[in-house]
Amino acid sequence: MALDEAVTQSDSGRYRSVNVALGDRSYDIAIGAGLLGQAGRLTAQNLPNARVAIVTDSNVAQHHLAPLEIALAPDCTHLGSIVLPAGEATKSFYELERLCGKFLDLGLERGDAVLALGGGVVGDLSGFAAGILRRGIGVVQVPTTLLAQVDSAIGGKTGINTKHGKNLIGAFHQPALVLADTSVLDTLDERQLRAGYAEVIKYGLLGDADFFAWLEGHGHEALEGSGEARLRAVETSCRAKAAIVAADEREGGDRALLNLGHTFAHALEAASGYGDKLLHGEAVAIGMALAFELSAELGLCGEDDVKRATAHLQAVGLPTRIDDIPGDAHKAPALVKLMAQDKKVRATKPALILVKGIGQAFIKADMEWDVLEDFLARRCKAR
Ligand code: GLY
Numbered sequence: 001m002a003l004d005e006a007v008t009q010s011d012s013g014r015y016r017s018v019n020v021a022l023g024d025r026s027y028d029i030a031i032g033a034g035l036l037g038q039a040g041r042l043t044a045q046n047l048p049n050a051r052v053a054i055v056t057d058s059n060v061a062q063h064h065l066a067p068l069e070i071a072l073a074p075d076c077t078h079l080g081s082i083v084l085p086a087g088e089a090t091k092s093f094y095e096l097e098r099l100c101g102k103f104l105d106l107g108l109e110r111g112d113a114v115l116a117l118g119g120g121v122v123g124d125l126s127g128f129a130a131g132i133l134r135r136g137i138g139v140v141q142v143p144t145t146l147l148a149q150v151d152s153a154i155g156g157k158t159g160i161n162t163k164h165g166k167n168l169i170g171a172f173h174q175p176a177l178v179l180a181d182t183s184v185l186d187t188l189d190e191r192q193l194r195a196g197y198a199e200v201i202k203y204g205l206l207g208d209a210d211f212f213a214w215l216e217g218h219g220h221e222a223l224e225g226s227g228e229a230r231l232r233a234v235e236t237s238c239r240a241k242a243a244i245v246a247a248d249e250r251e252g253g254d255r256a257l258l259n260l261g262h263t264f265a266h267a268l269e270a271a272s273g274y275g276d277k278l279l280h281g282e283a284v285a286i287g288m289a290l291a292f293e294l295s296a297e298l299g300l301c302g303e304d305d306v307k308r309a310t311a312h313l314q315a316v317g318l319p320t321r322i323d324d325i326p327g328d329a330h331k332a333p334a335l336v337k338l339m340a341q342d343k344k345v346r347a348t349k350p351a352l353i354l355v356k357g358i359g360q361a362f363i364k365a366d367m368e369w370d371v372l373e374d375f376l377a378r379r380c381k382a383r
Contacts, residue, residue, distance in 0.1 A: 003142065005079075005135045008168050013040070014032065014033055015030045015031060015032030016030070016031040016032060016086065016231065016235050017029070017030055017031070018031065018235065018238045018239050018242050018243040019242065020044075020154065020155070020174070020245055020246060021242070021246040021366065022174060022245070022246060022249060023204075025174050026171070027046070027175055027176055027177055027178065028046070028177060028178070029041060029172060029177075029178040029180060029238045030177065030178070030179050030180065030235050030252055031149075031180045031231065031235050031238060032180075032181065032231070033182050033183040033231070034167060034181060034183050034228060035066050035179050035180065036064065036068055036071055036142070036179070036181045036183075036184065037067070037071050038071065038179075039068055039071045039072060039076075039115070039140075039142065039179055040072040040073060040074070040075035040076045041069050041075050042177060042179060043073035043075070043076050043115070043140050043177065044076050046140070046176045046177040047111075047113050047138045047140070047176050047177075048235050048371060049111060050076070050111055050112050050113040050138055051076070051077040051078075051079050051108070051109075051112045051113075052072065052076050052077070052078060052079065052112065052113050052114070052115050052140075053078075053079045053080050053081070053082060053102075053103060053108055053112070053113075053114055053115070054068060054078070054080075054081040054082070054104050054115045054117055055081075055082045055084065055099065055114055055122055055126040055129075056081065056082070056083055056084070056116075056117040056118050056122060056150070056371065057083065057084045057085065057086040057087075057090065057119075057121065057122050058084070058085060058086045059085055059086040060086075060117055060118045060122070060144050061081075061083045062120070062371075063144075063184070063187045064117060064144060064184055065081060065083070065117065065186075067141065068115070068117055068306035069081060069328070074220065079106045079107060079108065079112070080100050080102075080106045082099065084099070084121075084122065084125070085136065086121075087121065088121055088136075088161070088274055090121050090122075090125060091124055091125050091159070091161045091166075091167075092161065092162075092168045093160060093162070093169075095125060095160075096125060096128065096129055096160055099126070099129045100129050100133055101221060103129065103133050104133075108133060108134075108137060109127045109134065109137075109160045110134050110135075110136075110137060111137075111138075112137055112138070113130070113137060113138035113139060113140055113176065114126050114127075114129065114130040114137065114138070114139045114140070115140045115142055116130075116139055116140070116141050116142060116153075117142045117144060117150045117174075118142075118143070118144050118145075118148070118149075118322075119143065119144060119145035119147065119152075120147060120148050120152040120280075123141050123143060123148055123152055123153050123158075124152065124157070124158050124159055124160070124167070124170070125158075125160060126139060126156035126158075126284065127141070127156070127157075127158030127173050127175065128159050128160060128170055128171060128173065128334060129290050129308065129318060130158075130173060131136075131158055131171045131172075131173030132171070136173065138175075139173065139175045139176065139177045140175055140176055140177045140178070140179060141175045141177070141179070142152035142178075142181070142229060143178065143179075144181075144184045144185075144187075144188075144298070145182055145185070145188060145192060145196055146185055146188065146192075146193055146195075146196025146197060146199070146200070146234070147195065147196035147199050147280065147281055148196075149180040149182070149185070149194065149196075149234055149237075149238070150173055150199050150200055150203070150234055150237035150241065151154065151199045151237075151241060151258070152231075152294070153175070153178050154178055154238060154241045154242065154245065155174075155241060155245040155249075155255075156172045156173055156174035156245070156249070157170065157172060158170050158171055158172070158173050159171065162240050162276075165270075166266065166269075166274075171293070172249065172250060173375075175248075177301045178238075180234060180238070182230050182231055182234055183364060185230070185355035190223075190317075191279065192279070193223055194223065194281070194282075194316055194317050194318055195207070195279040195281025195285075195318075196281050197219065197222070197223055197233075197281070197318070198281040198282065198284045198285040198288070198313070198318055199216065199237070199281060199284060200219075200222070200233050200234075200237050201215060201219070201285075201288070201312060201313065201318075202258070202260055202261065202284065202288060203236065203237045203240040203241070204341060204354070204358070204359065205292075205309055205358060205359065205361065206257050206258070206355075206359070206361035207238060207257065207359055207361060208236070208289065208359050209357070209358045209359030209360075210359075211240075211359075211376065212308075212312070212358050212359060213289050214232075214236075214313050215312065216308075216315075217232070218232075218233075219312065219315075219316055220315075220316065221293065221323050223316060231269050241258070244257065244258060252342045254363075256351070256353065256363050257353055257361045257362075257363065258331050258355040260287075260288055260291055260355075260361050261284045261285070261286075261287030261288030261290070261291050261353070262284060262287055262353075263287070263339055263350070263352055263353070264283075264286065264287035264290045264291065264335075264339070265280065265283035265286065265287035266338070266339075267335045267336075267338035267339045268283045268286060268287065268322070268325065268335070269283045270338045271331075271334060271335060271338060272325055272327060275382075277325060277327055278325050281318075282318060282319050283320035285313045285319055285320060286319050286320055286321065286322060286324065286325070288309065288313070289306075289309065289313060289320035289321070290322075290375075290379065291352070291354055291355060292305060292306045292309045292310065292355055293306055293375075293379075294352075294354065294372075294375050295354040295355045295356070297319070298354070298371075300354055300355065300356050301355050301356055301357045301360075302357065305355065306360050321379070322366050322379050322380055331380060332373060332376040332378075332379075332380045333373065335376050335380070336369065336372060340369075341371070346366070349365070349366045349367055349368065349369070350367045350369065350372060351363055351364065351365045351366075351367070352364050352367050352372075
């Protein structure tokens with residue numbers, strides 16, 4: 001769809017709208033600068049008569065909680081706001097139990113809704129809590145990071161981590177609306193923004209060569225300002241994700257393409273301890289570069305594709321090599337073991353997302369562990 005066709009004119013503002021087509025659970029992703037100010041009206045339009053509780057974290061609350069609370073009146077009844085500790089550790093059974101308890105204290109009923117204001121941690125935990133509270137109440141995702149706006153807030157994956165791994169306990173619970181206010185991204189630090197941009201690049205690399213070519217020319221503009229280039233990058237990414245989710249909500253097939261680079265990334269994140277050394281988007285950037293390199297080694301894509309993919313990741317300051325990660329935790333056998341624990345690995349052979357070129361990802365269901373181990377051992381020796 002052309003961009004102009006996607007612009008929705010409303011009484012008090014213009015925003016772009018992408019529909020996630022899931023029958024009677026379909027919903028819109030509204031994208032625009034300053035959209036937080038329309039949160040009350042848009043929530044009431046999508047969830048008539050719902051009273052709402054906001055969930056956020058201590059970092060996001062400083063910038064965006066008060067404006068969102070103000071924006072709820074007069075259309076939505078605000079029952080209260082819950083501020084969680086910031087950080088991945090919050091995606092735990094402990095915080096899930098506390099959050100559900102607070103929802104019940106606030107009196108949230110079946111017809112009410114949760115507004116998840118934050119990045120992936122807040123979105124995943126709040127979405128899960130909303131999915132199980134009174135057997136499921138509404139959730140509006142209000143993502144405040146680029147990564148959440150283009151990926152985690154869309155598609156209904158919710159959950160928490162356990163000592164066994166990330167996102168191993170969870171449920172699909174689709175939001176009623178996603179409100180992606182691109183101006184809130186101005187409060188992110190550059191590193192966080194770049195890490196989220198890795199997921200934007202992912203959509204070009206996995207399925208849209210034209211978008212990747214556009215990013216090569218305009219990606220810097222999307223990172224630097226909240227103008228047209230950023231809107232277009234977010235909208236095109238949301239449109240790509242919406243199409244994939246609509247076709248395969250439960251990841252029985254092509255939704256797995258969204259995991260391009262992620263099997264490597266999850267292992268690298270586990271090896272580096274999920275800390276500040278390596279952000280998720282940075283791990284995805286390295287993972288995507290590795291997926292292209294492995295694809296070229298297997299004769300599936302050309303060296304030119306590897307060079308182009310890697311060059312753009314590097315041009316915006318993202319890491320592309322295991323060697324770029326500070327510290328020494330990344331040993332090949334450990335990485336392979338960590339990959340084997342990835343929940344997406346089925347049966348005995350690992351399923352990997354590989355590529356036949358830029359924009360041509362596919363699911364390789366029958367990788368040999370030995371091939372993978374040898375490939376990673378050589379990448380680790382390149383340190
Ligand atoms: N983030 C991958 C997915 O939503 O399937």
